[in-house]
Each structure stands twice: as structure tokens, then as C-alpha cells.
Amino acid sequence: MVELQNVSVTYSSGVDALNNVSLKINDGDFAFVVGSSGAGKSTMIKLLLKEIDATSGVVTVNGYNLNKLKKRKIPEFRRTLGFVFQDFRLIPSMTVYENIAFVLRVIDAPLKYIRKRVPYVISLVGLHAKTNSYPDELSGGEKQRVAIARALVNDPQLIIADEPTGNIDPELSYEIVELLKGINDQGTTILMVTHEHDLVRHFGGRIINITGGEIVFDEVISGTSDDILPEEELAQTMAQVSGISTDTSRIAIPAPPVTSTEDALIDEVIAAITGADQDGGV
Amino acid sequence: MKLSGFKYLANQGIENIWKNKMMAFATFCVLLISLLLVGGSALFYVNMNSMILGLGNQNEVAVYLDPSTTQQRVDEINLELQKMDNIDTVEYISKEEAYKRMQNQISQGKAIFDYIDGYEFMPDGFSVTVIDNDTIEDTTAKIAQISEVQSASSSLQVAEFLRELRRVVSLIAVAVIVALAAVSMIMISNTTKASVFARREEIQIMKYVGATNAFIRTPFFVEGMVTGFFAGAGAFFITWAVYRSVFRILMEQGTLMRAFGVGSIIPFNKIQLWVALAYLVIGALVGALGSVVSTRRHIDV
Numbered sequence: 001m002v003e004l005q006n007v008s009v010t011y012s013s014g015v016d017a018l019n020n021v022s023l024k025i026n027d028g029d030f031a032f033v034v035g036s037s038g039a040g041k042s043t044m045i046k047l048l049l050k051e052i053d054a055t056s057g058v059v060t061v062n063g064y065n066l067n068k069l070k071k072r073k074i075p076e077f078r079r080t081l082g083f084v085f086q087d088f089r090l091i092p093s094m095t096v097y098e099n100i101a102f103v104l105r106v107i108d109a110p111l112k113y114i115r116k117r118v119p120y121v122i123s124l125v126g127l128h129a130k131t132n133s134y135p136d137e138l139s140g141g142e143k144q145r146v147a148i149a150r151a152l153v154n155d156p157q158l159i160i161a162d163e164p165t166g167n168i169d170p171e172l173s174y175e176i177v178e179l180l181k182g183i184n185d186q187g188t189t190i191l192m193v194t195h196e197h198d199l200v201r202h203f204g205g206r207i208i209n210i211t212g213g214e215i216v217f218d219e220v221i222s223g224t225s226d227d228i229l230p231e232e233e234l235a236q237t238m239a240q241v242s243g244i245s246t247d248t249s250r251i252a253i254p255a256p257p258v259t260s261t262e263d264a265l266i267d268e269v270i271a272a273i274t275g276a277d278q279d280g281g282v
Numbered sequence: 283m284k285l286s287g288f289k290y291l292a293n294q295g296i297e298n299i300w301k302n303k304m305m306a307f308a309t310f311c312v313l314l315i316s317l318l319l320v321g322g323s324a325l326f327y328v329n330m331n332s333m334i335l336g337l338g339n340q341n342e343v344a345v346y347l348d349p350s351t352t353q354q355r356v357d358e359i360n361l362e363l364q365k366m367d368n369i370d371t372v373e374y375i376s377k378e379e380a381y382k383r384m385q386n387q388i389s390q391g392k393a394i395f396d397y398i399d400g401y402e403f404m405p406d407g408f409s410v411t412v413i414d415n416d417t418i419e420d421t422t423a424k425i426a427q428i429s430e431v432q433s434a435s436s437s438l439q440v441a442e443f444l445r446e447l448r449r450v451v452s453l454i455a456v457a458v459i460v461a462l463a464a465v466s467m468i469m470i471s472n473t474t475k476a477s478v479f480a481r482r483e484e485i486q487i488m489k490y491v492g493a494t495n496a497f498i499r500t501p502f503f504v505e506g507m508v509t510g511f512f513a514g515a516g517a518f519f520i521t522w523a524v525y526r527s528v529f530r531i532l533m534e535q536g537t538l539m540r541a542f543g544v545g546s547i548i549p550f551n552k553i554q555l556w557v558a559l560a561y562l563v564i565g566a567l568v569g570a571l572g573s574v575v576s577t578r579r580h581i582d583v
């Protein structure tokens with residue numbers, strides 16, 4: 001569970017990255033965080049990992065009050081969550097197996113368990129053949145799958161992903177999110193920051209839009225891969241989700257693999273909205 | 283931490299040396315050079331000291347008694363001297379003995395003795411050696427207090443000079459060793475910092491997956507220790523080779539060099555155990571600490 005109560009973050013440079021943000025993500029939720037560049041998304045992630053502290057407000061993650069968390073307790077806290085970053089953050093000197101096993105060694109897991117659990121999660125992400133490869137020998141998508149395997153190997157309550165698809169092919173992005181969805185189905189809470197509105201549209205779910213350090217939108221929408229919303233409602237939501245982003249080129253990213261006529265329709269809708277910069281029907 | 287956990291971390295430390303060959307080699311070289319600089323200076327100092335002490339075998343007090351002293355009294359004084367503090371050996375030198383020695387010493391002027399009849403004019407005496415040359419004056423003064431003692435004298439100026447020399451040499455040696463140690467610390471710290479810096483991301487990732495500082499540092503500790511140990515071993519073998527050849531060359535110079543106290547150079551096999559121990563222990567310790575301390579800046583994330 002993640003809870004922010006009136007949280008503000010001001011960097012020492014004077015930048016107000018987050019401004020009185022309140023947010024609650026329940027156990028088992030899957031939430032997308034969207035918003036333009038510099039909006040404060042990564043700042044929120046850093047807050048949740050206790051990489052930085054809130055200037056004011058209360059941050060609670062997995063039952064730990066991060067404001068009061070002692071330095072000494074940080075490792076214990078971090079073991080309750082997994083993370084996936086845009087830049088993978090794999091240890092280059094360790095093989096795929098060792099990168100993942102390391103998380104279990106940290107918690108002093110029995111060797112027997114490590115030997116069973118690590119190959120299992122590697123097979124979950126479909127990288128069995130690459131078990132003994134080094135990160136340098138993997139493609140971006142493969143690296144990210146290793147990172148995901150690492151994030152879930154110790155069965156965390158929460159996985160935090162900051163643009164996990166940022167460095168990989170758009171087509172592969174769907175696979176990655178599919179993977180995270182699957183993990184979410186097993187009960188793990190997932191918070192994923194992304195720039196790819198196509199993904200958000202495709203999968204739907206809870207969408208949180210941060211703009212200028214504030215939450216301007218936080219609602220559940222259906223994805224196009226699920227049952228479709230009434231057209232009008234969808235158009236409205238989409239306007240709110242992506243209206244803030246002026247980056248229309250992103251929306252022109254190739255259509256997702258699971259194409260449908262509805263999908264094409266929504267594309268049109270969004271193009272119309274963003275082009276006209278106002279909400280309304282088709 | 284369980285034993286298996288520690289074994290894993292120790293293994294990681296060893297593996298890291300191999301994985302980071304270049305940095306490990308740089309650390310090894312810097313440690314080796316540092317150990318040689320400091321160790322070499324220390325050995326040079328120890329030998330200088332030994333040479334000066336060797337020259338200072340002037341720790342002898344010549345004691346002459348009143349010629350009228352009875353033989354019984356001479357024996358008593360002999361015992362008295364032996365019981366005094368700071369006395370190493372007491373050798374009785376009879377009139378005859380003293381006469382003979384004098385003849386030997388002034389062999390060139392042998393003719394003089396032809397004119398001197400016998401040794402009756404020579405006083406009985408003792409040749410006393412002291413344990414601590416630095417307090418030879420006090421001891422001499424005490425001996426002089428015995429009423430039958432006509433004169434007690436040590437070669438004070440030589441002792442004084444040598445003592446001063448040793449003091450200066452010690453001071454210089456300490457200064458040089460401290461300076462070299464400081465320079466070495468800076469070199470070592472920079473090298474280990476660079477080595478750790480290259481792996482700062484790795485450290486950060488470890489922190490993100492919830493590794494404790496101890497968990498992250500243990501491999502660095504082992505790695506530094508092993509590298510330092512090998513540097514110590516390397517320094518020992520280099521020192522051994524150089525020391526032995528210098529020793530041999532100096533010994534071959536023979537008597538001339540001996541006059542300068544070179545005869546007092548300590549043979550390597552007498553000190554090799556200590557040299558080896560010092561190199562290995564200091565190498566391992568400095569290597570381990572340098573590597574661990576350098577992680578500090580990167581570990582707080």
C-alpha cells in the first residue's frame with residue numbers, strides 16, 4: 001500500500017517538484033502514472049524508494065512511515081518492494097542468474113530456495129536460455145525482463161516501475177506491461193510511470209496524471225483491450241488523460257499489436273481532441 | 283549472517299579482484315610501492331641505528347685504583363662493581379696486564395719500555411662495560427665515589443656524539459617514514475576511491491534491493507585485504523632480494539667499511555620474520571580499510 005498525504009518536495013535548487021500531493025494506492029492495484037516531462041513523476045518514485053525525503057507531508061509505503069524510517073531500517077523496508085527502472089540497473093559484473101539471486105542472498109535466503117526460486121522467475125520472464133549471460137550480452141527488452149524477474153523474485157508487496165518501457169521498442173513495451181499485469185494478477189501492487197499513452201489506453205486501469213507537481217487526474221478507465229467504454233465517456237477521459245501532453249508525436253506511435261476497429265476510432269478521437277485542444281465528441 | 287552468507291560474500295570479494303583486474307592491479311602496485319617506501323626507510327633506519335650502536339662500543343669505563351690498594355680490597359671493589367646498576371661486565375686488569383696492553387698499544391714506541399723497569403708504576407684497574415650507554419656518565423660518577431678509585435673515565439665525547447647522532451637520525455627517520463606513510467595513504471585512498479567509484483552504480487543497485495552496508499562492504503573488505511596481502515608478499519620478496527645483495531656487497535668491502543660500523547648491518551635472516559609479518563599485516567590491513575572506507579561516499583543512498 002502506498003499513501004501520500006499532502007506531500008511536497010522542494011529540491012535544494014529551489015525547484016518545487018511536488019506540490020501538496022495526496023494519493024492512495026491500495027494493495028493489489030495497478031496504477032499508471034502519466035504526465036509531461038519534468039512534472040514530478042520520478043520525484044514521486046524517488047520518494048517511495050526513500051531515495052529522497054518529503055519536504056513536508058507524510059509518505060507511507062507498505063506500512064512504513066518513511067518520514068520516520070531510520071537509516072538503519074532502510075534495507076529492511078526496501079526488501080518489501082521491487083523496482084524496475086528505465087535504465088535497467090543490472091549489475092554488469094553479474095550474470096542474469098546472479099543479478100536475480102543477489103536479492104535473495106541479501107535476505108540470507110537458504111541456498112536450496114535460491115536454486116529453485118531463481119530459475120523459476122527466469123522462466124516466468126522467458127529468459128531461460130540466457131541464465132548465464134551477462135547484461136551486456138542482452139537486448140534492451142531482455143534486460144528489462146531480467147529487471148522484472150529481479151523485482152519479483154522475493155515476492156514483494158509492491159513493484160515500482162519508472163518508465164520500464166522507456167528504452168525498448170514500442171512493440172516490446174506491451175510484452176513488458178503484460179508481464180507486469182500478470183504479476184499484478186497474483187496480488188502484487190504495481191505502480192508504473194510511463195510516457196506511452198498508447199500503453200495506457202490499451203491496458204486501462206487506474207490512471208494518475210501529474211502535472212506541474214500536482215495530481216490533476218486520478219481515475220479508473222477501461223483499456224481498449226478490455227470492454228470498451230461508451231464512446232463519449234471514453235473521449236472525455238482520454239481528453240483528460242492526454243490533454244495535458246502536447247506531445248502529439250507520441251500518440252502517433254505504431255498501433256498496438258492487438259488492433260481493433262475501436263482502437264482506430266480512439267486514435268481518431270484523440271487526434272481530434274489534441275489537435276483542437278478542447279474536449280468534445282466526434 | 284549465516285556462514286554460507288559469509289562464504290558467499292568472501293567469494294564475491296575474491297571474484298571481484300578478477301572481475302576488476304585493472305583496478306585491483308593498480309591498487310596492488312600502489313600498495314606495493316607504499317610498503318616498499320615505508321618498509322625500506324624503516325629498515326634503513328634500523329641499520330643506521332645498529333651501526334651507530336656498533337660504533338659506540340665505547341661503552342667502557344676505565345677504572346684505576348690507588349697503587350697502594352691491597353689485593354683484598356681490590357677483590358672487594360671487584361664485587362662491589364659487579365653489584366652496581368647498569369654494569370654489564372667487570373674485568374680485572376692487573377698491573378702486569380695493564381703494562382702489557384700499554385706496550386701493545388704503543389708498539390711503535392716500544393723502545394720507551396726498554397727504559398722503564400717493570401710494571402710497578404702501573405695501577406691496578408678494571409675495565410667495566412655498561413649496559414646502557416646513555417647513562418654511562420652517571421655510572422662513571424658512581425664508580426668514582428669509591429674511595430680507592432683514583433680515576434674512572436669513559437670516552438664521554440664519543441658517547442655524547444653518538445647519542446646525538448642517533449637522536450638526529452631517529453628524528454629524520456621518523457619524519458621521513460611519517461611523510462612517506464602520509465603520501466602512501468593519499469595514493470592508496472585515491473586508488474581505492476577510483477576503484478570503488480567505478481562500481482558506484484553496483485553499490486547503489488545493491489542498496490536498492492535492500493542490501494545492508496555490511497553486506498555490501500564485506501566483499502570490498504575481503505578484496506582489499508587479499509590485494510593488500512599480495513602486495514605485502516611482493517614487497518617482502520623485493521626487500522629480501524635487494525637487502526641480501528646490498529648486504530653481500532657491503533660485507534665484501536671488508537675492513538674499510540667495517541670501520542664505519544658496516545659490520546653491524548643486521549643480516550636479513552635475523553629480521554625476516556618480522557619484516558614478513560609487518561608487510562603482510564600492514565598490507566592486508568591498509569588494503570582492507572582503504573577499500574571499505576572508500577565505499578562510504580557511495581553507500582548512503
Ligand SMILES: Nc1ncnc2c1ncn2[C@@H]1O[C@H](COP(=O)(O)OP(=O)(O)OP(=O)(O)O)[C@@H](O)[C@H]1O
Pocket residue numbers: 011012013015016017035036037038039040041042043044
Ligand atoms: N536532483 C534534483 N535536483 C534539483 N531538481 C531536480 C532534481 N531532480 C529533478 N529535479 C527537478 O524536479 C522537477 C521534476 O522532475 P522529475 O524528475 O520528477 O520529472 P519527471 O516527471 O520524472 O520527468 P520525466 O518524464 O522527464 O522523467 C523537474 O523540474 C526537475 O528539473
Ligand SMILES: [Mg+2]
Pocket residue numbers: 041042043
Ligand atoms: Mg522521470
